[in-house]
Amino acid sequence: MPEIKKVLVANRGEIAIRVFRTCRKMGIETVAIYTHADRKAPHVRYADEAYCITDSPADTSYLKMDRIIDIAKKTGAAIHPGYGFYAENADFARACADSGIIFIGPSPEHIELMGSKTGARKAMMEAGVPVVPGTEDPVKDLEEARKVADEIGYPIMLKAVHGGGGKGMRLVEKPEDLESAFRTAQSEALNAFGSSEVYIEKFIVQPHHVEIQVIGDKHGNALHLFERECSIQRRHQKVIEEAPSPFITDETRAKMYEVAVKAVKKLGYYSAGTLEFIVGADQNFYFLEMNTRLQVEHPVTELITGVDLVNQMIRVAAGQELMYKQEDIQRRGHAIECRIYAEDPTNNFAPSPGLITVYEEPGGPNVRVDSGAYQGYEVPLYYDPMIAKLCTVGKDREYAIRNMRRALSEYKIAGIKTSIPFHIRVLKNETFLSGNYDTGFIDNKFDMEDLKRRENEDVTVPVIAAAIKQFLSEKIAAERAVTRPDVGESTWKRSGKLYNICNRLA
Amino acid sequence: MPVKRDYYVTVEGREEEIKVDLEEKEPFLYEVEIDDQKYNVDFAQINEVVYSLIIDGKSYAIEISENGNNFEVIVDGDNYKVEVLDEMKRFMKMRASAALEGRQVIEAQMPGYIWKRLKDVGDEVEEGETVMILVAMKMENEIKSPKKGVITEIFVEASEDPNESTVAIGDKLFIVE
Numbered sequence: 024m025p026e027i028k029k030v031l032v033a034n035r036g037e038i039a040i041r042v043f044r045t046c047r048k049m050g051i052e053t054v055a056i057y058t059h060a061d062r063k064a065p066h067v068r069y070a071d072e073a074y075c076i077t078d079s080p081a082d083t084s085y086l087k088m089d090r091i092i093d094i095a096k097k098t099g100a101a102i103h104p105g106y107g108f109y110a111e112n113a114d115f116a117r118a119c120a121d122s123g124i125i126f127i128g129p130s131p132e133h134i135e136l137m138g139s140k141t142g143a144r145k146a147m148m149e150a151g152v153p154v155v156p157g158t159e160d161p162v163k164d165l166e167e168a169r170k171v172a173d174e175i176g177y178p179i180m181l182k183a184v185h186g187g188g189g190k191g192m193r194l195v196e197k198p199e200d201l202e203s204a205f206r207t208a209q210s211e212a213l214n215a216f217g218s219s220e221v222y223i224e225k226f227i228v229q230p231h232h233v234e235i236q237v238i239g240d241k242h243g244n245a246l247h248l249f250e251r252e253c254s255i256q257r258r259h260q261k262v263i264e265e266a267p268s269p270f271i272t273d274e275t276r277a278k279m280y281e282v283a284v285k286a287v288k289k290l291g292y293y294s295a296g297t298l299e300f301i302v303g304a305d306q307n308f309y310f311l312e313m314n315t316r317l318q319v320e321h322p323v324t325e326l327i328t329g330v331d332l333v334n335q336m337i338r339v340a341a342g343q344e345l346m347y348k349q350e351d352i353q354r355r356g357h358a359i360e361c362r363i364y365a366e367d368p369t370n371n372f373a374p375s376p377g378l379i380t381v382y383e384e385p386g387g388p389n390v391r392v393d394s395g396a397y398q399g400y401e402v403p404l405y406y407d408p409m410i411a412k413l414c415t416v417g418k419d420r421e422y423a424i425r426n427m428r429r430a431l432s433e434y435k436i437a438g439i440k441t442s443i444p445f446h447i448r449v450l451k452n453e454t455f456l457s458g459n460y461d462t463g464f465i466d467n468k469f470d471m472e473d474l475k476r477r478e479n480e481d482v483t484v485p486v487i488a489a490a491i492k493q494f495l496s497e498k499i500a501a502e503r504a505v506t507r508p509d510v511g512e513s514t515w516k517r518s519g520k521l522y523n524i525c526n527r528l529a
Numbered sequence: 530m531p532v533k534r535d536y537y538v539t540v541e542g543r544e545e546e547i548k549v550d551l552e553e554k555e556p557f558l559y560e561v562e563i564d565d566q567k568y569n570v571d572f573a574q575i576n577e578v579v580y581s582l583i584i585d586g587k588s589y590a591i592e593i594s595e596n597g598n599n600f601e602v603i604v605d606g607d608n609y610k611v612e613v614l615d616e617m618k619r620f621m622k623m624r625a626s627a628a629l630e631g632r633q634v635i636e637a638q639m640p641g642y643i644w645k646r647l648k649d650v651g652d653e654v655e656e657g658e659t660v661m662i663l664v665a666m667k668m669e670n671e672i673k674s675p676k677k678g679v680i681t682e683i684f685v686e687a688s689e690d691p692n693e694s695t696v697a698i699g700d701k702l703f704i705v706e
């Protein structure tokens with residue numbers, strides 16, 4: 024059985040540090056890679072060894088496969104891909120295997136299978152996992168469309184086979200609307216994509232995004248680590264995640280756990296993974312996709328279970344059995360995660376890279392911060408805007424949220440804009456607090472103007488603060504003007520200046 | 530010796546101007562008068578942006594960013610843009626804005642690089658029409674004209690190489706008149 028003594032993380036930022044932390048705890052040495060833009064990044068200093076992967080200053084990518092493999096070979100390290108970059112790249116996993124490097128993740132075949140939308144859907148159907156009802160092939164004509172729609176029930180969605188980005192999509196709520204919608208979708212598809220082929224999918228009303236964290240080993244063991252609710256999304260990007268889901272019933276969650284574990288065993292999947300589901304208002308759930316990696320939101324699961332997922336991934340990659348049986352995994356309390364992005368929520372979430380001049384993390388009981396930032400760090404222009412993840416836990420949802428509000432108010436980041444004010448607003452929103460929110464929350468239930476609106480319209484505090492600050496700035500400027508012996512300025516002139524300033528301030 | 534100052538303060542989104550009389554009693558202890566209401570204030574700077582403010586015994590931890598006479602003040606997650614002027618600066622500002630009426634300078638609201646320019650000097654633009662595209666953190670951001678008019682000046686070149694067309698916050702992009 025191979026032993027892992029050193030781990031290279033083919034990634035940057037908070038996730039690199041996250042993996043390194045577990046390695047250090049396990050007595051495993053760590054290797055960082057970095058680009059010129061990231062020379063001062065914290066993951067570089069955290070690791071035992073660090074190697075630059077770029078050849079020129081202008082190159083800012085972490086996608087230098089040969090160079091990464093080369094460094095891993097030279098240092099004798101296994102590779103953990105984190106998330107993003109090479110995390111779900113079957114070629115990379117295969118290249119590691121071909122070079123005799125342990126890849127801390129699933130097999131290339133599993134990455135490939137789950138990376139294919141149709142392949143994953145087929146594999147899951149075979150494993151008994153419910154998928155969104157609909158046709159896999161294009162429907163021939165209106166008659167067939169009508170037959171399929173009647174079978175799966177309205178509302179349905181017509182989608183262009185070669186489409187994407189929402190184009191060529193038509194929602195049909197009742198049978199009498201099908202004919203005209205079908206013709207329109209066909210003609211839109213033809214105009215936009217050069218093919219009139221459309222297929223049918225059931226439309227899920229008030230969809231929730233609920234995912235099941237799973238982990239398997241190479242000995243046929245598999246278990247679930249409960250679910251996460253990830254319905255708070257903006258532009259299809261998750262913003263807040265929590266566990267357990269405040270929406271699904273115990274009956275639904277038991278069914279979801281069962282099918283997820285069964286699927287992992289049937290697939291022979293090993294390493295950490297996540298089955299993403301769409302859950303309708305009627306509690307019916309359907310498979311969306313499987314992420315074959317450690318996810319951004321994994322701390323939420325770690326907080327409610329106490330399981331270190333990276334530790335288990337490393338054990339599994341080394342060929343060991345999982346440390347836990349299903350009955351060992353107990354759920355304790357409620358956890359919530361806010362992703363802190365370098366974005367300006369009051370300016371339509373415009374990216375906000377730059378120098379962090381003040382950085383104070385929150386602390387106290389039941390708070391976890393996974394961060395790749397520090398005071399004096401310059402957030403680069405080139406990468407994803409996420410700079411930290413703030414997680415809190417409480418005995419129940421209400422306490423976890425209260426703890427998060429407290430932690431957000433303690434988080435001080437200056438120099439750049441962050442999504443913290445947005446999180447504060449969401450955590451005060453009635454719909455969010457009720458727990459009855461779906462993926463349409465930000466578009467339908469959250470007023471962006473709310474970010475600009477103040478809870479307390481009494482502006483006394485900001486007015487007093489700004490006035491005193493202005494006064495102090497003038498005072499400092501006046502003192503400097505008096506004490507600085509400017510070159511070429513006569514004593515008489517300086518005396519005159521002093522006289523004027525004193526008069527102005529008096 | 531106590532020092533007194535009078536200011537005219539405007540808060541973004543509010544039309545009325547607030548007259549503030551400020552008197553420094555001792556270093557960092559102030560008496561502030563707004564609309565005949567007097568407040569005793571203890572003001573302490575904690576770090577570059579974090580301040581402790583005690584107003585009549587009530588404690589606030591606030592953040593202040595300063596840019597000339599403009600301040601951004603964050604109180605409990607609420608963001609306030611505040612301008613503080615003395616009488617002279619207020620007069621100068623009114624005179625300048627009268628002179629520049631109709632002319633608008635568009636500045637970069639975020640750092641990034643200008644990837645594409647869709648308009649040239651002399652082109653007519655409609656309100657909301659895209660003039661250039663600024664890329665930051667892998668996202669394209671359309672820089673639009675805030676009003677109908679003619680582009681009279683453009684300050685930046687466009688390039689697909691981020692190093693050749695980088696802009697910082699506050700850099701002038703173009704003028705529409």
